[in-house]
Amino acid sequence: MPRKLRGSRKPSAVLDCKLRIRESLRRQIAQAAEKNGVTLNAEMVRRLDESFTREKQDALEEVTRRLENVLFKAESLVSPAPATNLQANVDLARLSEHAGSTV
Numbered sequence: 001m002p003r004k005l006r007g008s009r010k011p012s013a014v015l016d017c018k019l020r021i022r023e024s025l026r027r028q029i030a031q032a033a034e035k036n037g038v039t040l041n042a043e044m045v046r047r048l049d050e051s052f053t054r055e056k057q058d059a060l061e062e063v064t065r066r067l068e069n070v071l072f073k074a075e076s077l078v079s080p081a082p083a084t085n086l087q088a089n090v091d092l093a094r095l096s097e098h099a100g101s102t103v
Helices: 023-036 040-078 082-102
Strands: none
Touching: 023 040
C-alpha cells in the first residue's frame, strides 16, 4: 500500500511524534501533568497548542495597536488639535466678557 503524502492528512488526524527533550524539561511537564490530572502527552499537547494561541493573540493585539495609531493620526488630521480648541475657548470667553462689559 503506497504511503500518503504528508499534506494529504486530515487536520484532525492524531499522529505519533517522537520528541527529544532534556530530562529536566520532561520532569517539569510530568509534574504539571500530575498537578493538572492529565497525561504527560495531554500536558505537552495543551502547552504546544497554547503557545500557538498566544502567538495569534499577540499578532491580533499588534494589529489592533497599529490600527489605533492610524485612527488617532487620522482624527488629529480631521479635527483641530486640543491646544487650538483650548485657545478658541479662551478667545470666546474673552469676547463674551468684553461684550458683556460694553452693554
